[in-house]
Amino acid sequence: MAQTIEQLLELQLATLVSLSRLLEQEKAAIVERKATDIARLATDKLALINQVQQQDHLIASHTQRQQLTDNPELAQKVESIKATVNRCKEINEVNGEALQRAQLSFHKLNNLFQQSRGKQQMTYNSEGVAQNIRSLGTNIKA
Known part of the structure; x- marks a missing residue:
């Protein structure tokens, strides 16, 4: 049995609300610098975006x-969906930044660590010129 246009709109809105919640979770994971959560949420986000695209195609x-344009109730649902999409875009943009x-x-x-590591390996030759020596003390045969 095919879904009615109303059912598809409800499903689309529910998916977008889920996406909005997920984006808020992603924002929190970014702030808390939880790399594993960020990666998992990115995968979930992609799956939801694919669902939204499939639902959009069905609609x-x-x-x-x-x-969608003739029925005022459905037109209102479409506007609500568009507003939710815009909110998701804004949150996603903030998360990206x-x-x-x-x-x-x-x-x-x-880079600071790299520079610091380089300074620890720096020495001076007999002319007073700075040199990075990686084998400092490793070539002694005593």
Whole structure:
């Protein structure tokens, strides 16, 4: 039995509400820097987005799709769906920016560690020129 256009709209809205909740969880995981949660949530997010796309395709190809504009109740549901999509986009954008900042911070910290490690391996030759020596003390044969 085929689903009615009303059922498809309800399903679409429910999926988008789930996506919105998941994006809020993702935001919390980013703030708390829980990498395993971020990875899991990203996978779940992709699955929900695929569901939304499939549902959208079913709605667009439904025989009763003209009712989406003709029926005021259905038109209101469509507006609610659009508002939820926009909210999801905004949250996702914020999460993306937060992830980029976190990645930039990580790279800066990593560079500081690299520089620090390099300074510990620095020595001076007989002319007073600084050199990075990786084998300092490892080639002694006493």
